[in-house]
Amino acid sequence: MQTQVSLSEIASLIDGTYDNPANLLGPHPVDYRGQSATAVRSYMPDAQAAWVVDNASGVRRPMRKLHPAGFFEAICDGAIDVDASSREDGARANSAKTNNAESRYRIQMTDKSGEVVDKQDPYAAPSIFSDYDRYLLGEGRHLNMYERMGAQVRTVDGTPGVNFSVWAPNARSVQIVGDFNSWDGRTSVAKVHDNIGIWELFIPGAKVGDRYKFRVLSEHGEWMDKSDPVGFAAELPPLTASIVTDLTGHEWNDDQWMQQRKDWNPMHEPMNVYEVHLGSWQKGPGRTHGWLDYRDLAKRLVDYCNRMHFTHVELMPISEHPFSGSWGYQTVGYFAPTSRHGGPDDFMYFVDYLHQNGIGVLIDWVPAHFPKDGHGLYRFDGSALYEHADPRQGEHPDWGTMVFNFGRTEVKNFLISNALFWLDKYHIDGLRVDAVASMLYLDYSREDGEWIPNQYGGRENLEAIDFLREFNVAVHEQHPGVITAAEESTAWPGVSRPTYDGGLGFTYKWNMGWMNDTLSYMQNEPIHRKHHQNELTFSLIYAFTENFMLPLSHDEVVHGKGSLISQMPGDMWQKFANLRLLYSYMWTHPGKNLLFMGGELAQWNEWNHDDGVDWVLLDFDTHRGVQQLVADLNKLVNENPSLHQLDFDGNGFEWVDCMNGDDSTLVYLRKGMDGAPPILVCCNFTPVPRPEYRVGVPEAGHWKEIFNSDSEAYGGTNMGNYPGCDTLGTGEHGRPESISVNMPPLGVSIFRLEK
Template identity: 45%
Template sequence: MKQRLYDLMDWEAIEAIVYSEEDHPQRVLGPQKVKGGILVQVFVPGAVKAKLRLKSTGRNYTMDQSDDAGMFAVLLPGKTITEYTIIASYEDGSKVELEDPYLYQDLFGANHIERFEKGIHREIYRYMGAHPAAVRGCMDDTDILWDVTEDAVKDDAALLYGTHFAVWAPNAMRVSVVGDFNGWDGRRHPMMRQGDSGVFSLFIPGIGPGELYKYEIKSAPQKVTMKTDPYGFACEKRPANASIVTNLQEYRWNDDKWLAKRSKRDYTKEPMNIYEVHLGSWKRQQGTEDGFVNYRELARQLVQYVQEMGYTHVELLPVMEHPLDESWGYQVTSYYAPTSRHGSPQDFMYFMDTMHQAGIGVILDWVPAHFPKDENGLARFDGTCLYEHADPRQGEHPHWGTLIYNYGRPEVANFLTANALFWIEQYHADGIRMDAVASMLYLDYGKQDGEWVANMYGGNENLEAIAFLRDLSDVMHERNKGALLIAEESTAWPKVTEPSTVDGLGFDLKWNMGWMNDFTTYMQTDPLFRKGRHGMLTFSMIYAYSEKFVLVFSHDEVVHLKGSMFAKMPGEPEEKYANLRVAYGFMMAHPGKKLLFMGQEFAQETEWNEKQELPWEQAEEPDHRALQQYVKALNTFYQEHPAWYETDFDAEGFEWLSSMDADHSIITFMRYDAKKEERLLVVCNFTPVTYENFKIGVPVAGKYKEIFNSDQISFGGTGCINARQKSAKKIPWDGREYSLTISVPPLGMSVYRCVPTDTTTATVPSKRGSARTGKTVKKRK
C-alpha cells in the first residue's frame, strides 16, 4: 500500500468494520472527500483483489488491500464524487461486479425520524422496513423513489433499482441486513445509524421483491441475534421466519365504490351481523402437507357462503403472522405481515377486495395488548427491553407467558398506532377488533399483590395505555371515516365507546361480555331450574345503553373444554336444537350488533379445533341443516326489519312488556325503528312447554300478525305457530290496557308485526306480578 494512502486510513475505524462493531459504517465505507482526492473504501469479505470502475467513463482503478479480511481502498483524483461499481475477484478465479450501497446516504429523512421519536408518524411503515425503491445520483445529491417496481424504472439509465431497509434499534452496537443475497453474512451490509437516533437504514442496489432477509443485531461484543423485521410486509411460512421483500403497491384494487359508501355510513343505524372466522380451520385443503387454503380460494368460498347465510360482515381471527398455530393468531411476531399460511400479501388483498365487491365488510382481530417471547421477534429486540418494560412486574403477563408493550415509549406507541392504520388504509379493512383491552387498562390485570407497579397516582390504571388508546381512536376516526374500532373489554370500565373529548376511550363498539356470560349460563341451565336464574336473562337491559354493544357468541365460548354451543345446551338432541333456536332468536332481537362464531350456525357438535376443518358433513344431516336454514332465515329477517337494528343504541327502540315472569320463563318486549313506523312484538319461551291461549300485555290496540316463528317444522320445530292475525282486546294485562291471546311455542321465539289502531293508548305502569292463565298443552321430552 502506498504511504500516502496508508496515512489517510483510520485504522481503528477499519478494525470496527472488520469486527462488525461499527454503527456509522459510512464514516469509513464508501467515498470520502480527503486532501488530494476522493478516498473510496469497501469491505468485501472473501475477496482477494478489487477494482473500482467509474460508471461515467468506464475507467478502472486498482484498489489496495488494507486488511486481509477483505478491506480495499483507492484514492481517486478530483474533487467530485461520481457513481462507480466494484469488481471483486476471489481466490477461485471468479469475479463479481458490485454496487456500493454506501454511495447512497441519508435517504430516510430527518423529518421522519423526528415525527417517529415523538410518536406521531402515522405512516411510519412507508419508511421503516424493506421498500423496493430507485435512486438517482449519489451522496448528498441522491433522490429516492419509494415503492416502485423494477419494470417502472428499467428504461431510465439514471435510476438504480434496489431496496431500502430501515429499522429501529437504538441500543444496538451494530445492525446489518442479511439474506441470501449476501450469504447471511452480517459483515457485508452493516446499516448506517441516522445521526444519533435509534434508526438504522441502508439502500442495497439490486435487491427486489421476493428476497429473504433478516436483521443481524450485535448488542454486545459476543451477543449477536437474528431478528425478523418488525415492519416487514411478508414472512416465510412457519417454522421459518425470515422476512420477505414485498411491494404492496403492485396490487390494483377494485373496491372504490365500497369504500366511498362506507365513509358515509352510520353504523349505529345499520344492520351488523358478523360471522367470526378462523381461516385456517374454516376450510382445509385436502391432500396437502399443511392443509391451508389460499386466500383467493377462501375468498371465493367464503363470499358465497356468507352471502347465502345473510351475514353483513366477517371478522377474522388474527391474520398477522404468528409462529404457533395453537395461538390462533393471538401471539403475533410480524404485525405488518398477513400470515403466509394462506399465501402472499397480494393474495390477502384479493381476499379483502373480493369481500368488498360482494358487499361484505371485513373486521380484523388485532392484538396490541401483548406479544410473545420468540427470539426472532420483538422481545429484547436490540439486546434491551425495547418494546417491552424492563421491570417484569410491568413487562410480563404471568399467566399468558407473554410480554406487555411499553405504551409510554413514543416509538412503541407509534409502531402500534401506525399498524392499526396500516390494516385499514393499506388492506382496506373495515374495522379493528382489539383483543384483551382490559389487560391493557389495568396494571394489576391477572396479577397478585407484589406482581405489579402502581401508576404515578398510586392507582392500578395504566395511564400510558389509556393515552395510547385515545390517540389511536382520535387519529383513526379523523383519517378513516366509517372504519370501526371494537373493544373486547371484560370489565365495567366506563365510557369505552365514548369519544376522548368526554374522557372516553373512543371505541365505536364493545363486546358485551357480561351478556355473553350471563345468557350462556342461563341457557346451560336445565329449563326446569331456569326460573331461579331469570335475572340472568333480563339483567343485560339494565346496562344495555351504557355502551354501544355487540352481542357475541365468539370463539372464546367454544374452546378449552367449554364445548360447542350445541353441547352446552341441556336435554336430548331435539331439545338442544330448540334451545339454540330460541337462544339465537333472542340474541338477534336484543338491542346491540351481533356476532356468531363459525360452525355454531349449523350446531357443530364438537368443540372447535384449530387444526381441523369444520365438520361440514354435519351440516348435511337433516337436524343440523334445519338449524342452519333457521339461522339463514333469522339473518335475513334481521336485515329486512329496521326495528331490529336502527335503534340498537337508543332506549326509545326497546320496551319491556313482561320481564319478570320467572315461573313460565317467558319474556315479551317491543322493538321499534327510529321513526316508530315499525313495531315488532317479540315473545321468547325458555321452557319446553307449549302454551295455548296464553295472554300477554301489549302497548297499543291494533292488529298483531306473527311474521317469524322459530318453531316452524322446516326449522326442526313442532309447528306451533299463530297463522291468523290477532287483534288486541281491551283486557288489562301485564300492566297494559290491552292484551293478546296467543299460542306460545316450546323453547321458541316468535315475532309479531303490530299495526296500531289507537296510537294514543296510554301505558299503564306494570305491576309485574300478574298471574298467568295460559293452558299448558304439551311438554317436550
C-alpha cells in the same frame, strides 16, 4: 498517499463490531495535499481489484487494497463529483425522492474468477428518511412509518434494490443478511441514525421475493438473527425469515365499497358478524395441514356469507405467528399476513373480493402482548426494547408473553402505525382489539407484590389508556367508517364513548356480561329458570351505557367448555330448541351480533383448530334447521330497521313483560326511526307451551308473525300464530291493546305491526 483510516477500525469493521460503518465506508471528504478531495471506501471480500467510476464522465480511479480481507479505498479529486449529501450525517433526501434517488459514482471490481462486475455503493445511497421523517420518528408520531421502515423496494441511480431499516437503538451493530448476500452480513453492515436509533442500508440487487433477517449485535456482544418487525411477508412457519415484498402491485376493484364505507353509520346499520378461523373453517385435501389459500377462501366465504346473510366476517388474527396453536394471538409478524394461506397479494384479493360482494372484513388485532420467540420482538436489540424490563410490568403471567411498553413513544408509534397499515394497505373495515382489560389494569391477573402502581398509587395503566385513545383517534380520523371493537370484560366506564368525553374511543364494546349471564341462564334446567329470571333482565339495566356487541365467540367453545349445543340442557329435542331459543333471543336483544363458526350448525364438538367445522352435520335435518334459523335471523335483522337502527339507544327498546319469572317468559318491543313498524318479541324459556297468552301491544292493528323459532323448517313442533294476530280491543300490560299469542315451547315468536 496515506489513508486516514486506522488498522484497528478496519479490523473492527471486518469482524462486524464497528459501531457505524458509514463513518468508514462510502464517500467521505478528506484533505489531500492541501486540496479538498473525496475518499471512497468499500469492503469487498471477493474483489481482486476495484475502481471508482464517475457516472458522468466515465473516469475510472483505481482503489488501493488497504487490508487483505478486502478493504479498498480511492482518493478522488475534482474529476469525480461525489454527492456529499448522500452521507447519513448530512442527508437532505426528501419524501418525494426517497424511492428514486441518485448517486454520482459506481464501483467496478474484478472478482476472484476474473469477471468484471459493476456495483452500486450502498453507502453512497441517500437515506430513505427525510429530515421530517426523522423528526416524526423521534417524536413517535410517524403514523405511516411502514412507508419507510423494514424492506422498501427502491431504485438508486437507476439501480434497483431494497432499502432496509430497523429500530435497534441499543445495538452495537446491525447487519442485513439474506439471499442477496448468501446470508453473509459482513458486506451489508447498516449505518445508524444516532439520534433516533434506526439502522439503515440500501442493498443494490436485492429484490422482491428475497428472504432476509437483521443480524443484531447486542450491547452484551451477542449476535441475534431477528425477523423484520415491519416485514410485509414471512416464510411459512416453522421457518422465520422475512420476505422482501412490494405492496403496490394489487389493482383494487372495491372503489364503490370504500366510497360507501365513508358514509356508513355503525350506530344505525345492521351488523351480523361471522367469526372465522381461516385455518380450520374449511379444509382442502392434499394441502399443508389442509390450509386453503386466501383466494379459494374468499370465494367460499362469499358464497356462504351471502347465503347466510352475514354482513361481515371477523378473522381471528391473520398476522404471522409461529405457533398455530396460539390461533394467531401470539403474533410475531405484525405487518405480515400469515403465509399459511398465501402472500400479501393473495390476502389483498381476499379482502377485495369480499368487498365486491358486499361483505365487510374485520380482523383481530393484538396489541396487548407478544411472545418470547427468539426471532421476534422479545429483547430485540438485547435490551427490553418493546417490552418493560421489570417483569411486574413486562410479562403476562397467564400467557407467558411480554407486555408492550405503552409509555415509550416509539412503541406506541409502532402499534398505531401497524393498526393504520391494515386499514390502508389491505382496506380492512375494522379492528377488534383483544384482551383490552389486561391492558387497562396494572394488577391484571397479578397478586399483591406482583405489580407496580401508577404514579398516583392506582391500578390503572395510564400509559395504556393514552395509547388506546390515540389509537382510536387516529383510526377514526384517517379512515372514516372503520370500526374498532374492544374485548373488555370489566365495568371500565366509557369504553365506547368518544375520547373528548373522557372515553376510550372504541366504536363497540363486547358485552361479556350479557354473554356470561345468558349462557349461565340457558345452562339451567328449564324447571329452575324461574329462579334466575334476573340473569336475563339485568342486561337491560346497562344495555345503553355502551355501544354493545353481543358475542358468542370462539372463547365460549374451547378449553373444556364444550360446544354451544352441548351446553344446552335436556334431551336431544330440548337441546336443539334451547339453541334456537338462545339465538333468537340474542338476535332481537339490543346490540350488534357476532357468532363463531360452527355455532350456526349446532356443532357437537368443541372447536379444535386442527379439525375445523363439522360440515358433515348438515346431512341431518336438525342441524340444517339451526343453520337455516341463523340465516333467517340475519335476514330479519338486516331487513327490519327496528331490529338494528336503535341498538344503542334506550328509545329502541321497551319491556312489555319481564316480571313473569314463574312462567319464564319475556316479552319486549324493538323500535326504529322514521316510522319504522315496531317489532314484538315473545320468548318462552320452558318446554311448556303457552297457548293464548295475552300480550299488551302499543297500537291496534294486525301483528304479523314474521319469525317463529319453533317452525317445522328449523326442526320445531310448528306451534305458532300464522299469519299473525289481530288486536282484541282490550288492554294488557299497561298497553291500550293486546293480542293473544300461542307461545311455542322453548321458542320465540316475533311479530311486526302492519296497520
